[in-house]
Amino acid sequence: QRAAVVVEFIHSERRYYEQLQTLHAAFYLPLRQRGIGLPQLSAIFGNSQVLLNLSRLLLSELSAATKAPGATSLHLAHIVLRMLPTFKVYQQYTAGCHNSDEAQSHIRREQPEIHQMLLRAEKEHSTSMGAMLLGPARRLVTYGLLLKQMVGHTPPDAAERQPLGEALDSLNDMCKLLDDSLRDQHSRTRVAELQRQFGESLRPHMTKPLALPHRRFVFEGVVDEHTGRGGARSGRHTRQLYLFNDLLVNACAPTSARGELPRCTQIVDVIHLSKVTLTDDSKSGGSFELKMMARTWRFSVNSAEDQLEWVKKIKKQVRFVNKAFNERGKSIGFVQQNVGLLRDQLTALQKQCHFLEEQVLEATTVLCALDAEQQEDLLELGALMGSQGNLSLTVALSAPFSDESVGALKSRLQLREVEKAELHTVANKCIGEIVSLMAQADEIKERHNSDSMCECMLFSGN
Numbered sequence: 001q002r003a004a005v006v007v008e009f010i011h012s013e014r015r016y017y018e019q020l021q022t023l024h025a026a027f028y029l030p031l032r033q034r035g036i037g038l039p040q041l042s043a044i045f046g047n048s049q050v051l052l053n054l055s056r057l058l059l060s061e062l063s064a065a066t067k068a069p070g071a072t073s074l075h076l077a078h079i080v081l082r083m084l085p086t087f088k089v090y091q092q093y094t095a096g097c098h099n100s101d102e103a104q105s106h107i108r109r110e111q112p113e114i115h116q117m118l119l120r121a122e123k124e125h126s127t128s129m130g131a132m133l134l135g136p137a138r139r140l141v142t143y144g145l146l147l148k149q150m151v152g153h154t155p156p157d158a159a160e161r162q163p164l165g166e167a168l169d170s171l172n173d174m175c176k177l178l179d180d181s182l183r184d185q186h187s188r189t190r191v192a193e194l195q196r197q198f199g200e201s202l203r204p205h206m207t208k209p210l211a212l213p214h215r216r217f218v219f220e221g222v223v224d225e226h227t228g229r230g231g232a233r234s235g236r237h238t239r240q241l242y243l244f245n246d247l248l249v250n251a252c253a254p255t256s257a258r259g260e261l262p263r264c265t266q267i268v269d270v271i272h273l274s275k276v277t278l279t280d281d282s283k284s285g286g287s288f289e290l291k292m293m294a295r296t297w298r299f300s301v302n303s304a305e306d307q308l309e310w311v312k313k314i315k316k317q318v319r320f321v322n323k324a325f326n327e328r329g330k331s332i333g334f335v336q337q338n339v340g341l342l343r344d345q346l347t348a349l350q351k352q353c354h355f356l357e358e359q360v361l362e363a364t365t366v367l368c369a370l371d372a373e374q375q376e377d378l379l380e381l382g383a384l385m386g387s388q389g390n391l392s393l394t395v396a397l398s399a400p401f402s403d404e405s406v407g408a409l410k411s412r413l414q415l416r417e418v419e420k421a422e423l424h425t426v427a428n429k430c431i432g433e434i435v436s437l438m439a440q441a442d443e444i445k446e447r448h449n450s451d452s453m454c455e456c457m458l459f460s461g462n
Contacts, residue, residue, distance in 0.1 A: 001153040002073045009076060009146045010062045016139060017059055020052040023132045026121045034114060036107065043103035044133070046096040047357055050089055051136050053364035058083060060371050073150060077163035080147065084170050085428040087140060088435050089360065092353075094137045094178045095438065098185040102192065104130060137182060144171040190217035194242060198251075198267055205270040210249075214449035219243040219313050221306070225250065225268075226287075226298040239268065241299070243313055246273055246321050246453050248290070250297065271297065273314070274321045280311045290314075324450045342444055349441045356430045356437070363427040367420055374416045381409045 028045055032038075058079070065075035108115040122128050147168040154161045194217070195202070195210040202210055225239045238253040252266040271290060280288040286307045287300040301307050384406050 002150055005146060005150045005153065006066075006072050006076055009143075009150075010059070010066070012142060012146065013055060013059050013062060016135065016142075017052070017055040019132060019135055020048060020055055022125055023048060023129070024052055026125055027118065027129050027132070030117060030121065031107075031114070034117065036114070040103055040107065042354075043096070043099050044107070046093045046100060046133075047089055047361070048093065048133070048136060050357070050361050050364055051093060051139075053361070053368050054083070054086055054089070056368050057364070057371060060375070071158075071160060073154065074160035074163070076150075077160045077167055080143070080167040080171075081163055084167065084174075086424075086431060087143075087171075087174060088431050090136065090140050090174070091177060091181070091438060092357075092434055094181045094185070097134075097137055097182065098188045100133055101130070101185075101189055104133075137178065140171055140175050140178060144168060144175055147171060184216070187216040187218070191215050191244065194249075197265060198249075199265065201265060201267045202270075205267055212452055213445075214246070214452040216245045217242070218245060218317060219310075221301075221310070222253070223299045223301050223310070226300065239299070241310075243317065245317050247271065248273060248276075248314065269297070273318045274325060276318065278311065278314055278318065280307060288314075321453070324453055342447055345444050346441055349437050349444070353434055353437050353441075356434045360427050360430045360434070363423045363430070367423045367427070370416050370420050370423070374413060374420075377409050377413050377416070381406065381413070384409070 023045070028041065028048070031044075032041060061079045061083075062076065065072050065079060068075055108118065118129055147164060151161070151164050151168055154164060188211075192211045198210065220240065220242045223239050223241050225237045227235045227237065240251045240254055242249040242251065248271040249267060250269040250271060252268060271292065276290045276292045278288060278290055286303055287298065288307060288311050289299070290297045299310075301310060384403075
């Protein structure tokens with residue numbers, strides 16, 4: 001069973017590599033040939049070329065592992081452990097998913113001929129570019145699932161049990177970081193979608209766009225709003241509430257044109273969570289109120305469970321907004337200038353990351369070239385030694401040689417192995433620095449988002 005999982009691991013990596021090749025050949029290169037600039041390509045494809053190189057190298061190592069003496073699963077465990085520092089590039093890729101979605105949409109919207117070209121490529125390959133770009137964001141999860149299966153089929157006393165367990169634990173930690181990043185990306189994407197959906201109906205309620213750096217989508221659902229306290233102006237209206245981390249948007253019930261999905265386009269109110277108090281009527285089993293100075297909004301839902309969910313989520317965001325203001329707002333003399341300073345710091349970090357990204361791409365590209373040359377040398381050496389099929393590097397380097405040709409090939413293989421090790425070290429060092437810069441950027445973004453929210457609260461009302 002372990003052997004079957006190893007085979008699936010290799011087949012899965014080969015499929016993934018082919019998908020990355022298709023992404024590069026059918027989408028990246030044609031866009032570049034059509035004059036799309038490198039900044040836009042980088043926004044769309046991120047570091048997918050580095051991922052392509054790494055997949056190529058991983059496939060090569062996995063292939064060599066099947067020829068090496070000993071248990072293939074043990075070799076696989078050591079390969080994954082050795083590649084773990086390099087896998088951190090997936091954090092960088094995932095962090096750019098939101099920008100990728102926006103950049104794709106912009107190009108398709110602004111350049112119809114490019115959109116048509118992409119549609120033809122998508123039809124030819126029976127998939128969308130967006131789906132292919134999402135694949136790398138879930139790749140480490142696939143590795144983790146396969147390793148989990150392998151651990152489950154490995155006896156506790158087997159030599160590979162410990163390295164497999166270590167690799168699985170490390171991958172799970174990485175996957176958690178990526179999942180958190182993806183959730184944040186999806187939240188930001190939803191904010192952008194709603195801004196486009198609401199369009200001009202936001203203008204009477206907000207002086208700034210809905211999609212701001214700090215704003216995140218949290219929750220949405222259908223409720224009933226109760227207006228008035230009896231009399232002719234009393235009423236009950238179906239509403240769609242959209243909860244963000246600092247706002248609650250109260251919209252009219254979804255409507256749809258023929259052939260379209262229902263959606264909300266008319267805003268009733270934008271409620272600022274920093275200014276409201278929330279009360280819930282536990283006896284009614286389904287209603288809650290928001291109060292802000294002289295205004296009161298009364299909502300009801302179908303069940304006590306729905307009421308509890310809404311109240312819990314709104315209270316959490318009210319606490320979040322107030323905490324952010326207490327921690328940052330009161331200590332800021334000039335919020336707007338502070339937000340600008342943080343943006344400048346982020347820009348500087350992004351430039352450093354870009355420089356390191358280029359070094360990683362160069363190192364992994366050279367690594368792939370060296371590996372290809374090494375495979376050719378192994379084939380030639382195998383032919384000289386009368387081997388059936390490809391030799392593994394371990395066998396090739398340990399075998400005795402009887403003539404100068406074999407000796408020269410072995411020397412060249414050893415030299416290339418040293419060069420590859422040095423390049424791996426360079427790439428891993430750069431990747432480590434990128435991850436460190438990303439952590440610094442995340443810290444600055446957190447402060448920037450808090451200050452951006454405080455700026456809205458203090459100066460613009462939204």
